[in-house]
Structure formats: C-alpha cells, structure tokens
Amino acid sequence: MSDNVPVIAIDGPSGSGKGTLASALAERLGWHLLDSGALYRIVAAVAIARGITLDHESELAAMAEGLDISFKEQKVIVDGEDLTDLIRTEGATSLSSEVAALAGVRAAILTMQREMRRVPGLVADGRDMGTVVFPSAELKIFLDADAETRAQRRYNQLKNKGLSVNLPALLDAIKKRDERDIRRAVSPLKAAGDAIIIDSTAMTIVEVVAEVYAEVVARRLAEGT
Numbered sequence: 001m002s003d004n005v006p007v008i009a010i011d012g013p014s015g016s017g018k019g020t021l022a023s024a025l026a027e028r029l030g031w032h033l034l035d036s037g038a039l040y041r042i043v044a045a046v047a048i049a050r051g052i053t054l055d056h057e058s059e060l061a062a063m064a065e066g067l068d069i070s071f072k073e074q075k076v077i078v079d080g081e082d083l084t085d086l087i088r089t090e091g092a093t094s095l096s097s098e099v100a101a102l103a104g105v106r107a108a109i110l111t112m113q114r115e116m117r118r119v120p121g122l123v124a125d126g127r128d129m130g131t132v133v134f135p136s137a138e139l140k141i142f143l144d145a146d147a148e149t150r151a152q153r154r155y156n157q158l159k160n161k162g163l164s165v166n167l168p169a170l171l172d173a174i175k176k177r178d179e180r181d182i183r184r185a186v187s188p189l190k191a192a193g194d195a196i197i198i199d200s201t202a203m204t205i206v207e208v209v210a211e212v213y214a215e216v217v218a219r220r221l222a223e224g225t
C-alpha cells in the first residue's frame with residue numbers, strides 16, 4: 001500500500017452504474033479494481049451462514065477481520081469457498097446494507113480496502129471511497145441516477161438472466177437501501193466535497209465511461225493516456 005499509487009474513487013447509490021464504470025476503467029487502464037460492496041455482501045452472507053445476528057456487532061467485526069478473501073477471475077473466494085452467487089442473493093443484498101451501518105464491521109474492512117492500493121493504480125467502487133477510505137484519491141466521481149431509472153436497470157439485468165422480477169418491489173428495495181446507506185451515522189453515502197458529480201439518468205454507460213476517461217486523460221493520471 002502506498003499513498004503514491006493513484007486511486008480513482010467512484011461512489012454512488014446502487015444501480016447508478018458505478019460497478020460497470022469501475023470495471024471498464026480498471027480494464028482500460030490496466031489497474032486493480034476494488035468492489036468494496038462485495039466485502040459487505042461477504043460479511044452478510046457469512047453472517048447468515050454462521051447464524052450471527054446484527055445485534056452481535058463485535059462478533060461480526062471479529063468474523064469480518066478473520067475472513068480470507070480473494071477475487072480471482074470474476075470469482076469471490078472466501079476461506080477457500082466460492083461465494084460468487086451467494087453474495088448476490090436478496091438475503092445477502094438486504095443484510096449487507098445493515099452490516100455496513102456497524103462501525104466495528106467498517107473498521108475491520110478498512111485495512112483490507114487500503115491494502116488494495118497497489119501499482120500501477122486502483123479503481124475503487126463503493127459509497128465512502130472518496131470520503132473515508134481514500135480521501136487522497138486523485139480523482140473522485142459521484143455517480144447518481146434517479147431511483148426509478150436504477151430500479152429499471154436492475155429489472156432489465158435480472159430479466160436478462162431469465163429471473164422473474166417485480167419492478168415496484170425492486171424500486172421499493174432500492175429506496176429502502178438508499179435510505180439506510182444515506183442515513184447511517186458512520187461513513188454515510190455522500191459525495192466528497194471535491195468529487196465530480198455525474199447524473200447518469202439520461203446517459204448510456206458508454207457515455208459515462210467516456211466522460212470519466214476524458215478526465216483521467218486531462219489529469220494525466222495514467223501512463224500512456
């Protein structure tokens with residue numbers, strides 16, 4: 001980990017397109033990628049599996065600290081087990097924003113996240129990348145979109161996977177999760193003062209990537225850009 005290694009911090013609510021933006025940028029630049037939401041999802045999925053409930057904050061924090069997590073070829077491996085699909089289930093998704101409100105869990109995950117700042121650079125995607133985890137990031141993006149558009153995008157994604165989905169229920173779940181992420185006391189979802197705010201409601205992901213990439217070039221953040 002080094003403060004000299006450049007970081008692009010991408011924050012925003014779920015469904016804003018930040019995950020797609022982050023992976024497109026990381027691939028284009030040849031940088032590492034941190035999907036910090038996956039870490040909270042892992043804590044939630046393992047908590048469910050081990051029967052640890054939300055009222056046991058120190059137990060959850062100790063559990064989070066003890067996990068051996070690796071991201072290999074799009075797979076999420078935890079203590080040798082493939083949890084890629086499990087962390088995307090509705091149960092883990094919903095509990096993830098609840099465990100994310102616990103200061104002990106956030107502290108346990110903080111070090112893991114900072115250790116991912118490695119050469120040649122890191123693209124970090126989450127809710128508090130620019131405000132708390134990497135306040136010295138060279139470029140901070142806050143990607144937003146209205147809730148209806150985000151729910152519709154999620155609906156299309158799930159539909160394409162052949163799953164049966166209900167749009168009003170998705171919208172309701174997204175609003176509840178936003179509310180929890182914005183209102184929590186520790187590291188709430190908010191734009192850093194020096195973030196560039198992009199509203200992707202009326203934009204395609206290609207347009208969003210092009211806008212952010214132009215910023216990377218203008219700031220001479222990566223070699224060869």
Ligand code: DC
Nearest residue numbers: 014036037040096097100126127128
């Ligand atoms: O980005 P995501 O939907 O995979 O994130 C899952 C949950 O984790 C989300 O509801 C809020 C939480 N989270 C967080 O609190 N801080 C982050 N940096 C990333 C995610």
